[in-house]
Amino acid sequence: MQLIQQTGGLKKLLSFVGDSAVPDIQKNAAKAIAKAAYDSENRKILNEEEVENCLINLLEIDNDxxxxxASQAISAMCENLSSKRVFGLQGIPQLVELLSSNNEEVKEAAVIALANLTTASPSNSSTVAEAEGIEPLVKTLNAQRDGAVANAAAVLTNMAMQEPLRLSIQSHGAMSALAEPLRSTNSQVQSRAVLLVAALGCDADARAELRNAGGLxxxxxxxxxxNKEVRRNACWAVMVCASDELTAVELCRLGALDILEEINLSTGRKNNFSEAALEKLLDNNLSxxxxxxxxxxxxxxxxxxxYDYGQIKPGIKLLSLEELSMQELTDRRATIFINAKPQEDVLAVEEKPQNSSYEQTTLSPVSRKSSREKSSLLVSPVEEKQEPPGRRSSFSKSSSREKGSRKGKGKKEEEKMIDVTQVISKVQDEINQENAQWQPPxxxxxxxxxxxxxxxxxxxxxxxxxxVALAQFVADKMGGAIEKEKLHDFSWELHISEIxxxxxxxxxPIGKVKKGTFYHRALxxxxxxxxxxxxxxxxxxxYNRAWNEVKLVDDSPQGVTGLLLPPQEYIVDLMFEPGFLMKQGSAEADQYKRI
Structure with a gap:
């Protein structure tokens, strides 16, 4: 390469690129540059001869x-940082334009060049966005060639590192577009697609979009x-997506928890992200x-x-509270559940005045909200707009208006009203059936x-x-203080069996338990x-033990003011001396935890 440069051969080669009008000569000159550019010394020489301008000009030639x-040569030259800067300033708009080409090979070559240009370069990522590259890149996620799809995902991942660009990518429906690449059989496409999910999934709207598109x-x-890389990236994406309860529960339903447990038991397949993903899933699925x-x-x-079902071994599927409630009574330990829904939610239906709206009739408290949302679909958009804020439902409004205007109207109007009521009641029945989700009492x-x-x-x-006050309150509700010697006489099992x-x-329900032992009280x-x-x-x-740990800051020693002591951890006694605080690690704390 040095010899060619010294003898003037390199200038001659670049003149073929610039002066020749024969596409084959231009193509082969660009291929020669691409091959040479795989060596770092050659890249320096090519950069000195300003090869970048020649390659950018070739992107304009009307020959696929x-x-x-030219795109392949640009990809190879990107390894040289000064070349990368030149291409970033001048070549990105032309490459973005090539993404709309009907030729799949051109599209793939252009997107590979953009992937190399945007890697570790925030300024080039911003330039792609300024060149209106986001929309064609999102469309390229569903291109025919795997290389184009994988590299489009790579460019979007590079761009998503900047929040404004990430929000723009999301607004173009990237999460919906990813549902298809996630089903690909090509490991490179899989790996890049899940990385993009991880990059975009930190936003709640993006997670909802992926859920709705069937991407989970x-x-x-x-x-x-x-494939190790695909598995690791998928663990990362699951960890990011498990950031809200809805998505975490859906991921668990699809079996993510079982698979992650299995991965973490294997020394060969376990990775940093698999452990973090499992922890995140569990943090949003506390039962x-x-x-x-x-x-x-x-x-x-x-x-x-x-709900507290008791201990289960890893790999055992925890049944839902609904499934557990459907089971016949057995002699296994009771499942204690928590449901402190405000009383008015349940009694609201009975307390409503009779003429408030059709909604009052037979709606269960569970399905009332969703049916209200659905009922608004039956009202014309004009009525919807006129609805003042604070009104519960468009139907409430329209039905009361109809009642007021019935006087003075003919029989036809009344018949029409009967038809409307019948339609409403049919819709109502369907809504009730659809939304009658099981809820704990x-x-x-x-x-x-x-x-x-x-x-x-x-x-x-x-x-x-x-x-201290809460500990005394809890103990009082669950049978009071118990003498250690008489613990075996405290017949809580019989009481639970009776319930x-x-x-x-x-x-x-925990409120039913009036004689509770360690684990009832701690819960x-x-x-x-x-x-x-x-x-x-x-x-x-x-053996039915459970306890609570609290962190408290002790008072400063006498005579020392303004001293900030680190918090100490205490175990709270809820059984023998309710409200007594035992320092973690002390003999009394250890005794409280064990039989």
Whole structure:
């Protein structure tokens, strides 16, 4: 190469590119440059001869073979940073234009060049966006050639590192477009597609779009991949997508949890992301987490619908609360569930005035919301717009208007009204059937506990006082303090069995439990603490033991002011001396945890 440069041969070669009008000569000159550019010394020489301008000019030639060869040469020259800058300033708009070519080979060569140009170059990524490259790139995700698809995903991933560009990519429907590449059999396409999912999935709207486009199923399937890179990237994407409860539950339903557990048990297939993905899935599926790991941290907030099934082994599928409630009564331990839905939600239907709207008739509290949303679809857009804010439903409005205008109208109007009512009632029945999701029965006792705790415990000035008062409150509701020597006489099992027999079910609301042992009390403590803002964790021990850990800052030693001590961890006694705080690691704390 040096010899060619010294003898003037390189200038001659570049003149073929610039002066020749024969496409074959231009194409072969570009191919020669591409081959030479794979060597770093050659790239320096080509850069000194300003090869970049020649290659950019070739992109304008009306010959597909020349365009492909020039794009490939640009890809190879990108390894030289000063060449990369020149192409970024002058060549990106032409390459973006080639993405709309009808020739799939041209499209692929252009997108590979853009992938190399945008790698580790935020300025080039911005230039692609300025050249209006996002829309053609998203379209290229469904191109015919695997190389084009994989590299389009790579360019968009490079661009998504900048938030404004990421939002723009999402607005062009990239997540929906990814559903197809995720089903590809090509490992390079799979790998790049899941990386793009991971890059875009940090946004809730993007996750919803992927869910709705059916992209979560193929994503979960890729966790099975035998290709190490695909599997690792899929774990990363699952970890990012499991950031909200809806998506996490859907991923678990599709089997992501089981696959991740299986991966983590294998030393060969386990990776950093597989462990993080499993943890993220469990953090958004707390019933599963507590059953499997036996631990909930202070950041794991227990919400309505949580249930404690007891310990399960990894790989065992945890049945849903609905499935458990459908089972016949057995002698296995009761499943304790939490559902402190406000009472007015359930009684709202009965309390509504009779003439409020058709909606009042037979709607179950569960399906009321969704039917309200659907009923608005039956109203004309004009009426919808006229609806003032704060009104519950377009139907409420239209039905009352119809009632007022019935006087003075003929029989035809009344007949029309009867038809409308019949249509409404048919739609209503369909809506009820569609949306009659199973819901656990409300636990009004638990709701009262939370309200009482909010009034009496929340106003206390220090966290320590709140913890002690809550411990005493919980113990009082669950059978009071018990002497250690008489623990075996505390017949909580019989009490729970009586509740199960009364309910004809193994699923028991926590408010029903009036004689609770360690694990009932620790769960109730955590539930109320989470609602009133006291940070505490819940830990399951063996033989029906469970306890709460709280972090408290001790008072400064006497005579020392302004000294900030680190928080200490305490175990809360809920059984023997309710409210007594035992320092973590102390003999009394260890004794409380074990038989």
């Amino acid at each position: 073979g020349v365009k492909v060869a 199923g193929p994503l979960v399937e890729l966790l099975h991949s035998k 599963q987490k507590y059953s499997q790991m036996g631990y909930l941290s202070s950041s794991n907030i227990i919400t309505d619908g949580f 409300p636990d009004f006792v638990l709701l009262d506990y939370i309200n009482d705790a909010s009034k009496t415990i929340l106003p206390l000035t220090t966290t320590r006082e709140q913890v 199960e027999y009364e309910l004809k079910s193994n699923v028991v 109730l403590f955590k539930v109320i603490a989470d609602r009133i803002g006291i940070g505490c964790s819940l830990v399951r021990g063996e």
